[in-house]
Amino acid sequence: MKIHLTCKESVELIVASEDRPLTGSERTALRFHLWMCRNCPKVEQQMQIIRRMLDRWKAPDETGK
Amino acid sequence: MVPRWHTRIHRLFACKMNRDELLAQLEKARPQLLKMARLQLRNDAWAEDVVSDTIVTAIEKLDAFEGRSQFRTWVVAILKHKILDLFRRAGREVALPDVPEDSIDEEIFLPGGGFREPPRAWADPQELVREHQFMAILDACVERMPTAQGRVFLMREWLGLDTAEICKDLGITTSNLFVTLHRARLRLRECIQVNWLEQAS
Numbered sequence: 001m002k003i004h005l006t007c008k009e010s011v012e013l014i015v016a017s018e019d020r021p022l023t024g025s026e027r028t029a030l031r032f033h034l035w036m037c038r039n040c041p042k043v044e045q046q047m048q049i050i051r052r053m054l055d056r057w058k059a060p061d062e063t064g065k
Numbered sequence: 066m067v068p069r070w071h072t073r074i075h076r077l078f079a080c081k082m083n084r085d086e087l088l089a090q091l092e093k094a095r096p097q098l099l100k101m102a103r104l105q106l107r108n109d110a111w112a113e114d115v116v117s118d119t120i121v122t123a124i125e126k127l128d129a130f131e132g133r134s135q136f137r138t139w140v141v142a143i144l145k146h147k148i149l150d151l152f153r154r155a156g157r158e159v160a161l162p163d164v165p166e167d168s169i170d171e172e173i174f175l176p177g178g179g180f181r182e183p184p185r186a187w188a189d190p191q192e193l194v195r196e197h198q199f200m201a202i203l204d205a206c207v208e209r210m211p212t213a214q215g216r217v218f219l220m221r222e223w224l225g226l227d228t229a230e231i232c233k234d235l236g237i238t239t240s241n242l243f244v245t246l247h248r249a250r251l252r253l254r255e256c257i258q259v260n261w262l263e264q265a266s
Contacts, residue, residue: 006178008170015250019221019228019243042184046254049187050203053196057203058223 005033010040014047087127090136091120097137098144105148105219107212115151119144145224152220152234167211169251187261199261206256214249221246 005013010033013026022030034041098119102112123130123140130139175181190199210218220231232242 006174007180008174008178011173011251012247015247016243018250019246039180039183042186043254046184046187046258047250049189049199050250050254050257053190053199053203054222056196057200057207058225 003029003032005029007033007037007040010034010037011043014040014044018047018051084127087130087136088124091123091140094137094140095120098140101141101223102144102148104208104215105223106151107215111151115147116144119147122147149224149226149234167214167248167252169248169255173251173255184258185262187258199257202257202260203253206253206260209256210249210252214245214252217242217245218249218253 010030013022013030016022034044095116098116099112102116103109106112106115119140122143126143130136134142173181188195190196207215207219217231217235220226220234221228226234228239228242228246231237232239235242
């Protein structure tokens with residue numbers, strides 16, 4: 001995998017990491033991109049919020065909703 | 066000393082009370098079960114069937130409920146089991162032979178791979194009230210997902226299956242599954258983005 005990702009490729013990896021482990025070089029390329037990009041860290045933050053809320057949403061019983 | 070028969074009747078009575086209460090809880094849980102079954106199956110007739118089936122099984126097995134978990138959790142587990150059964154029996158019929166067209170990537174990105182519109186940071190729903198608002202949006206957005214995406218997405222997120230299991234149950238290829246999940250997650254994000262930002266401002 002190349003080291004310079006476009007935002008589209010970077011988002012693809014952020015999203016894919018929900019369903020499969022990223023390879024070492026994918027992780028490196030993603031970290032590098034996130035470090036220099038102004039936009040993609042926001043998508044990463046959004047996906048983290050979605051992850052957290054999805055975990056509650058799917059198990060309302062355990063959280064006492 | 067309390068006579069034996071007394072203890073026994075007392076126990077029988079307590080047991081019956083418990084049973085009636087559980088039956089009432091079961092009736093109360095029905096709308097929620099139906100909602101989840103509809104979301105997962107995207108077919109009202111199947112959802113009705115599978116929920117009726119779940120309730121019958123729960124009543125039959127009521128004595129097996131030991132109270133170690135919450136009652137609703139126990140019933141939801143039966144429902145999930147029934148739905149999984151249905152997918153395994155009808156997998157190829159409910160699966161998507163081809164990945165349906167979806168332009169979500171083109172809606173978000175320019176041909177060169179940059180954003181059409183830069184994403185904005187979301188307000189983190191820390192407080193309980195905001196969390197409820199976010200949950201309501203999440204709910205509506207999952208409901209709005211296209212059929213195939215919604216099914217696969219909930220198999221992953223609600224039934225809790227891993228990707229290999231989903232491929233096997235639905236008879237689809239790994240790449241089809243990943244494309245579908247990718248689009249489902251992007252659609253969800255896009256839908257929340259629109260609604261959550263409106264709420265936040």
